[in-house]
Amino acid sequence: NAGVTQTPKFQVLKTGQSMTLQCAQDMNHEYMSWYRQDPGMGLRLIHYSVGAGITDQGEVPNGYNVSRSTTEDFPLRLLSAAPSQTSVYFCASSSLGATSGNTIYFGEGSWLTVV
Amino acid sequence: GNSVTQMEGPVTLSEEAFLTINCTYTATGYPSLFWYVQYPGEGLQLLLKATKADDKGSNKGFEATYRKETTSFHLEKGSVQVSDSAVYFCALSKGGSYIPTFGRGTSLIVHP
Numbered sequence: 001n002a003g004v005t006q007t008p009k010f011q012v013l014k015t016g017q018s019m020t021l022q023c024a025q026d027m028n029h030e031y032m033s034w035y036r037q038d039p040g041m042g043l044r045l046i047h048y049s050v051g052a053g054i055t056d057q058g059e060v061p062n063g064y065n066v067s068r069s070t071t072e073d074f075p076l077r078l079l080s081a082a083p084s085q086t087s088v089y090f091c092a093s094s095s096l097g098a099t100s101g102n103t104i105y106f107g108e109g110s111w112l113t114v115v
Numbered sequence: 116g117n118s119v120t121q122m123e124g125p126v127t128l129s130e131e132a133f134l135t136i137n138c139t140y141t142a143t144g145y146p147s148l149f150w151y152v153q154y155p156g157e158g159l160q161l162l163l164k165a166t167k168a169d170d171k172g173s174n175k176g177f178e179a180t181y182r183k184e185t186t187s188f189h190l191e192k193g194s195v196q197v198s199d200s201a202v203y204f205c206a207l208s209k210g211g212s213y214i215p216t217f218g219r220g221t222s223l224i225v226h227p
Contacts, residue, residue, distance in 0.1 A: 004158075039221070043204070048214060090158055094213070104151075109156075
């Protein structure tokens with residue numbers, strides 16, 4: 001059972017470089033999202049999607065782009081990396097359905113350092 | 116809007132001690148409530164949940180009861196183990212709003 005798969009696990013970038021964090025899920029979930037986790041800040045939502053071709057901004061979208069061309073994949077792009085983007089990034093997914101009791105499934109995280 | 120408040124950590128306990136991590140929420144209507152756990156170096160995973168008032172969620176010896184009257188969902192365990200050391204997140208979600216609301220997390224450290 002793969003669940004939510006994120007790559008890479010670790011990455012070091014130089015300021016100004018761009019990169020893409022990959023996220024794939026095999027549970028046919030409509031909802032996918034990206035969070036960043038920083039010490040003392042909890043989880044902050046970057047972008048989310050409720051289906052292929054539909055994306056929207058979360059709490060901290062600046063400096064990040066997303067697209068959703070398929071149900072399975074939801075890549076996160078850093079356009080021009082900045083030291084403030086040093087963080088741990090989590091991709092998450094869930095089914096939508098009529099009930100609010102749907103579990104969120106998380107990937108194992110991507111540790112990004114911008115120097 | 117919706118919000119979740121958790122007690123500040125870290126919570127430090129000796130093995131076999133009793134654990135309570137407080138969680139209160141603000142939301143209209145009847146949200147579903149969750150506890151997620153994050154072990155070191157890993158992503159969050161569901162620990163337990165409750166979808167209506169007075170429901171009790173339980174898993175791995177942990178329990179939490181959905182208290183509508185006090186808008187609370189406190190996490191408890193009768194006897195913690197070193198392997199329970201992790202960060203615990205309280206969360207809520209509501210029908211019609213697919214974006215869950217997370218608390219800031221509470222770190223639990225259990226010493227042998």
